[in-house]
Amino acid sequence: MVTPPSHSNQLKPQTSAGQRINSVTPLRFEEAQPSGWREYLLVAGVIAALTGAGLLLPESYYVQVGLLYLLAINLLSLRVGRAPILTAGILAAFCWDFLFVPPYFNFAIYNLEDILLLITYFVVALVAGQLTARIRAQARNERLRQERATALFQFTRVLAEAKTLDEAANMAVRHMNDLLGVQTALVFTRENTLELEPPAPASFAIDGNELQSATTALSSRQSVGRFTEVQSNAVGYYLPLVREEQVFGVLGIKIPPGKILTNGQKELLEAFSQQLALMIERARLRAAGEREKLLAESEKLHRALLESVSHELRTPLAVIMATCDKFSNYNSDNYAGFVAEIRTAGMRLTHLVGNLLDQTRLDSGPLKPHLDWCDPRDLINAALRGAAGALVNHPLEIMVSDDMPLVRIDFALAEHMLVNLLLNAALHTPAGTPVSIIAGLDAASARVFFAVADRGPGFPALLREQLFKKFVRGEAAPSGGLGLGLSIVRGFTLAQGGEVVLGDNPGGGAKITLYLPHFVAKNSPPE
Amino acid sequence: MTTTVKARLLIVDDEVQILRLLRHSLEAEGYEVHEAKNGLSGIKKAAAIHPDGIILDLSLPDLDGLKVLERLREWSPVPVLILSVRDSMNDITSALDAGADDYLTKPFHERELLSRVRAILRRSQVVSQPAVARFGDVEVDPNARLVRRGGQEVHLTVKEYAMLLLLLQHRGRVVTHRYILRALWGPEAEEDTNYLRAYIIRLRQKLETNPSVPQYLLTEPGIGYRLTEE
Numbered sequence: 001m002v003t004p005p006s007h008s009n010q011l012k013p014q015t016s017a018g019q020r021i022n023s024v025t026p027l028r029f030e031e032a033q034p035s036g037w038r039e040y041l042l043v044a045g046v047i048a049a050l051t052g053a054g055l056l057l058p059e060s061y062y063v064q065v066g067l068l069y070l071l072a073i074n075l076l077s078l079r080v081g082r083a084p085i086l087t088a089g090i091l092a093a094f095c096w097d098f099l100f101v102p103p104y105f106n107f108a109i110y111n112l113e114d115i116l117l118l119i120t121y122f123v124v125a126l127v128a129g130q131l132t133a134r135i136r137a138q139a140r141n142e143r144l145r146q147e148r149a150t151a152l153f154q155f156t157r158v159l160a161e162a163k164t165l166d167e168a169a170n171m172a173v174r175h176m177n178d179l180l181g182v183q184t185a186l187v188f189t190r191e192n193t194l195e196l197e198p199p200a201p202a203s204f205a206i207d208g209n210e211l212q213s214a215t216t217a218l219s220s221r222q223s224v225g226r227f228t229e230v231q232s233n234a235v236g237y238y239l240p241l242v243r244e245e246q247v248f249g250v251l252g253i254k255i256p257p258g259k260i261l262t263n264g265q266k267e268l269l270e271a272f273s274q275q276l277a278l279m280i281e282r283a284r285l286r287a288a289g290e291r292e293k294l295l296a297e298s299e300k301l302h303r304a305l306l307e308s309v310s311h312e313l314r315t316p317l318a319v320i321m322a323t324c325d326k327f328s329n330y331n332s333d334n335y336a337g338f339v340a341e342i343r344t345a346g347m348r349l350t351h352l353v354g355n356l357l358d359q360t361r362l363d364s365g366p367l368k369p370h371l372d373w374c375d376p377r378d379l380i381n382a383a384l385r386g387a388a389g390a391l392v393n394h395p396l397e398i399m400v401s402d403d404m405p406l407v408r409i410d411f412a413l414a415e416h417m418l419v420n421l422l423l424n425a426a427l428h429t430p431a432g433t434p435v436s437i438i439a440g441l442d443a444a445s446a447r448v449f450f451a452v453a454d455r456g457p458g459f460p461a462l463l464r465e466q467l468f469k470k471f472v473r474g475e476a477a478p479s480g481g482l483g484l485g486l487s488i489v490r491g492f493t494l495a496q497g498g499e500v501v502l503g504d505n506p507g508g509g510a511k512i513t514l515y516l517p518h519f520v521a522k523n524s525p526p527e
Numbered sequence: 528m529t530t531t532v533k534a535r536l537l538i539v540d541d542e543v544q545i546l547r548l549l550r551h552s553l554e555a556e557g558y559e560v561h562e563a564k565n566g567l568s569g570i571k572k573a574a575a576i577h578p579d580g581i582i583l584d585l586s587l588p589d590l591d592g593l594k595v596l597e598r599l600r601e602w603s604p605v606p607v608l609i610l611s612v613r614d615s616m617n618d619i620t621s622a623l624d625a626g627a628d629d630y631l632t633k634p635f636h637e638r639e640l641l642s643r644v645r646a647i648l649r650r651s652q653v654v655s656q657p658a659v660a661r662f663g664d665v666e667v668d669p670n671a672r673l674v675r676r677g678g679q680e681v682h683l684t685v686k687e688y689a690m691l692l693l694l695l696q697h698r699g700r701v702v703t704h705r706y707i708l709r710a711l712w713g714p715e716a717e718e719d720t721n722y723l724r725a726y727i728i729r730l731r732q733k734l735e736t737n738p739s740v741p742q743y744l745l746t747e748p749g750i751g752y753r754l755t756e757e
Contacts, residue, residue, distance in 0.1 A: 307613065311586045314612040318633035319544040325637040326551070350634060370616060370749070373721040375728055377739045378746040400739070406724050411748040412616055521721040 039080040043088040046072055051095045062100040066117055069096055073125050077132035085132070089125025093118055148268050151179055156275055165283040172276060177203055180265070182256070185236070187214060188249035188280060204254045206236070214238050214250045221247060223270075227261040237261065239269055243277035248284075251276060295365075302364040306357060313353045320346045347389050351423065355484045358416060362491035369410035369496045373521065376404050376439050376450070379411065383418035383437075390423050393431035401440035407448050408519040413492040414450075420485040421452040421512055429456030429509070441518060447498070448518045453511040464502055489514070534648055535559045537578035539569035539595065540610070541588050545633075549582065552637050553644070566590030570598055578605060580648050583627070585611035585618065593625055600626040606647035610635065616749035620703060623750070629700045630750070642756055646699025660695050662743045662754065665734050667695060674734075681733050686711055690726055691734075694744070694754040703751040727752060 050072050054065040069092040077085045097107055101114050109115050158175045162168030169186050176184040185202030206214050213231045217224040217238040225234035237255065241248040251273045255261060324346065327339040361367060377400060384396070418437070425435045433455040442449050459467065468490045489512075490500050498516040505511040536558045538549050550560045561576055563569035566587040573581060581599070585592030596607060606628045611618070614632040622630060628647040631640060660667045666675045669692065674681045683691065689711055694702055704723055708716045716722065727746070731738040745753045 307586070311612050314633055315542050315545065318612065318635065319542075319548060321634035322545075322548045322552075322637060326548070329637075346634070372749060373724050374748070375724045375746070378748065381740060382746070382748050398739070406721055412614075415748060521725075 036081065036084070039084040040087065043076060043080060043084045043091070046076060047088060047091045047095060050092075051099065054100060059100075059102075062096075062102075063117070065100050066096050066121070069093075070121065070124055073121075074128050077128045078136075082129050082133040085125060085129035089122055089129070092125070093121045096121070144264055148264065148271075151268060152271050152275070154179075155272055159275060159279045165280065168279055168283070172272075172279075173203060176253075176272065180253075183254040185252035185254070186249060186276070187252070188241075189218065189247060202252070204236070204252070206250075206252055210234060210236055210252070214252060217250050218247055223266075225252075226255070227266075237269075239273040241273050241277035241280065243274070243281050246277075246281070248277045248280040299365060306360060306364070309360075310353075310357050313357075314350070317346060317350050317353065321350070344389065351419075354416070355420070355488060358488045358492075359484050362488065362495075367413075367491070367495040369413055369492075371408050371410055371496070373406050373408050374411050374414075376400060376407050376448070379407075379409075379414055379418065379450075380437055380439065382411075382415045383422060386415060386419040387422035387426065390426040391435065394426055394429070395432075395434045397434055397436035399436060399438045399440075403441050404439055405441060405448070405518065406521055407516065408521075409516055410492075410496055413496060414516075417489045417492050417514060418450060418452070420489050421514075424485050424512075425452050425454040425456070425510075429454045433509075442515065445515070446518050447515045449513050449515050451511055451513040453505040453509060455505065455507075455509040458504055458508065458510045459502055467502065468500070486512075533557055533559045534579040535561065535576060536580050536582060536644070537561045537563060537569065537572055537576065538582045539563045539566065539587065539592075540582070540584040541565060541586075542584070545584075549640075552640065556641060556644075558644075564588075566592065566595040569595055573599060573603065573605065580606045580608065580644060582608050582610050582644070585609060585613050585622065593622060596622065596625045596627055606650050608643055608647050610640070619750050620705075623701065623703050624705070642699060646756060649699070650697075660698070663734075663736065665743075667691065669695075676734060683730075683733065687726060687730055687733070691730060694752060698754050699756040701747045701751050701753045707751065723752075 047069075050065075050068060054061075054068065057065060073085065073088050073092060076088050080088075094107075097109065097114075097118060098105060101109055101111075101118075103110075109118065155172070155175060158171045159168050162171050169188075173184045173186055176182065183204040185204050185206050187202070187206060209231075210225075213225045213234040213236065216231060217240045220230070221240050221242050222228075222230065223237065223239045224230045225236050225238045226232060227237050235254060237253045239251045239253075241251060251269070253269065320342065324339050324343040327335065380398060380400070384391070422435065422437075429435070436453045438449075438451040438453065440449060441447075467486050469487060486500075493500050493514050493516070496516055498514060501513045501515065503511045503513065536553055538546060538553075538560065540546055540549070540562075541564050546562050546564075550562070553560050561572060561578065563572045566589050569581075569583070569587075572578075583592050583595060587595065590598075592609065592611065596609075599605065599607065607626065609619075609622045609627045609630045610633065611622075611630075612633045613619075619630050619632075628650060629643050631643050660669075664677045665681075667673075668675075672688065674683055674688070674691070690707060693707060693710055704720050705717050707723060708719060712719070712722065727744060728738070731741050731744050735741045735744060743755050745755060747753055
């Protein structure tokens with residue numbers, strides 16, 4: 001609903017601006033009835049005065065009086081329109097014939113010269129009237145065009161001077177009010193919709209029927225309202241602000257009653273509306289660009305931060321792990337156990353750091369997966385290598401169905417997901433119980449799935465929804481881990497357009513299934 | 528290692544502990560080890576001592592390791608092994624595309640590091656005649672274009688054989704997807720990684736004892752493939 005603007009928003013013509021633009025008042029709207037009777041009055045007056053003056057001259061000067069009439073008609077044609085000048089010609093001819101050409105007070109003419117002169121009158125009056133009328137029309141058009149160009153130029157300048165969209169809209173409304181002597185209202189659409197935003201600056205309220213007309217203009221992309229064929233009973237004249245198939249809003253014009261809208265003015269308003277649409281488009285593009293830039297900037301910062309944190313955490317770990325390698329080269333039985341302890345702790349820490357960094361990546365904004373084709377067996381092998389240390393006490397079962405296709409996933413993300421699931425399974429189930437990985441194609445939903453199932457205690461029913469949250473750990477969970485694993489699994493799966501399902505393993509235990517979109521490889525490789 | 532001429536290695540890394548460890552491991556293998564603690568001095572040292580191989584960290588205090596690599600590649604074909612904590616596929620592939628010979632992420636295993644170093648150093652050796660190569664029970668004779676497994680001839684299609692040969696030529700080193708695709712199908716196929724998956728699966732089925740858990744034709748996730756040395 002577009003409500004009338006508050007008082008602070010009500011725009012009154014500014015005197016200074018009004019005076020500046022007064023030179024273009026011909027653009028103001030004309031009275032509905034053009035006043036032609038003044039011209040007839042002028043014509044009648046001039047002829048009457050000339051006739052009176054002619055009567056004072058001696059009778060023998062009648063030819064000269066005729067020439068004076070001719071001169072007057074020519075001069076008059078500079079001031080009055082085509083019909084008045086023709087009237088003047090006829091009037092002058094009759095007056096001259098009746099009053100000056102012998103026999104007097106009679107329309108009869110006996111002299112051939114006088115007949116010729118009379119005919120000349122009509123022809124000259126006709127031609128002069130025609131010519132001057134045409135010149136005047138041309139001059140008038142020229143002036144109008146120039147005024148329109150000036151008005152448009154001033155309008156674009158006003159828009160260009162504004163720093164914000166709101167300011168530009170305010171100035172545009174004020175400018176049009178002053179220039180055209182009308183009331184103007186601007187309404188914008190919400191971005192990429194056909195809904196109108198709450199009122200932009202306006203000097204009259206668009207509501208009720210008027211709002212309906214404005215909306216019609218918006219959806220039909222045509223001018224609607226008074227002076228048009230659509231909803232012509234509306235008070236205002238509404239123009240959609242269109243640019244390259246996009247509608248940005250509506251320009252409403254309320255013209256004082258009794259005035260008319262000429263084609264020239266319609267054209268000018270259309271030009272204004274195009275400028276307005278251009279301005280809004282530009283403002284919106286600029287805003288979108290700035291948003292984009294800000295996002296990219298913050299992403300860059302996040303990446304740099306993550307990178308340096310990752311570097312600082314992993315480098316000492318790398319030193320610890322490499323030193324362990326060195327120790328084991330010496331093969332000293334006394335210390336082998338200790339070295340193994342250090343190595344296990346180092347691996348745990350490496351994994352933890354990895355998870356923390358992953359979680360930070362997830363929290364720092366939308367994750368863009370890097371999708372590529374991969375062999376699901378490669379993925380499973382990589383995950384098993386990643387979790388190898390933790391799985392030593394669990395017999396493994398790997399079941400990849402024969403119809404398992406190539407999958408299109410982000411390998412690194414998928415590997416982290418599976419490693420987390422495997423480590424969880426190893427951590428939460430007693431030693432010696434089997435852990436299985438199942439992969440296949442779910443034809444019904446056109447998705448591929450990877451599942452990790454165990455024979456442990458299963459998920460506590462109450463905790464199921466909680467488990468995906470950060471730092472939530474099962475009550476019975478042995479110490480170790482931050483409770484980030486499942487949260488990361490879910491985050492990475494969602495980022496790839498997949499779904500995580502917690503379930504029970506038939507026959508006891510827990511089963512977590514990752515469903516991922518199935519893409520069909522287009523062509524088989526050419527030999 | 529019993530080389531008569533000691534290979535000269537340059538390590539560019541700013542972490543003192545890593546430098547000490549690497550020096551220890553590499554000198555124990557008989558390499559002559561030089562160090563540089565930042566990118567610029569790394570480039571200078573490379574020009575001064577003409578190393579046979581460079582181990583380069585990506586996170587350096589002055590220049591990014593990638594920039595160092597690009598500058599090196601302007602004038603030197605010296606084999607470069609990247610050793611970095613950066614483990615995203617983007618980082619790895621851009622380093623390989625910029626001319627690195629191989630990549631190892633920290634934390635690393637000493638054994639793996641030494642095998643990578645051996646592999647990149649082998650690149651600079653000129654092979655006059657391709658020798659018969661062996662892995663597991665597979666024997667590849669490039670001269671006769673013959674592949675045997677356990678003495679039995681294995682039939683490989685033209686592309687399968689070409690891919691195997693490509694991996695053999697870069698044995699021990701990673702070969703990127705893009706490199707293989709361009710070599711086998713031309714530049715327009717660079718994005719069609721599904722071709723590769725299909726072919727490597729077929730190669731594994733023909734040459735690996737357990738195709739699901741390959742021992743030799745290894746996948747470098749998101750980056751490429753590697754044929755192991757041993």
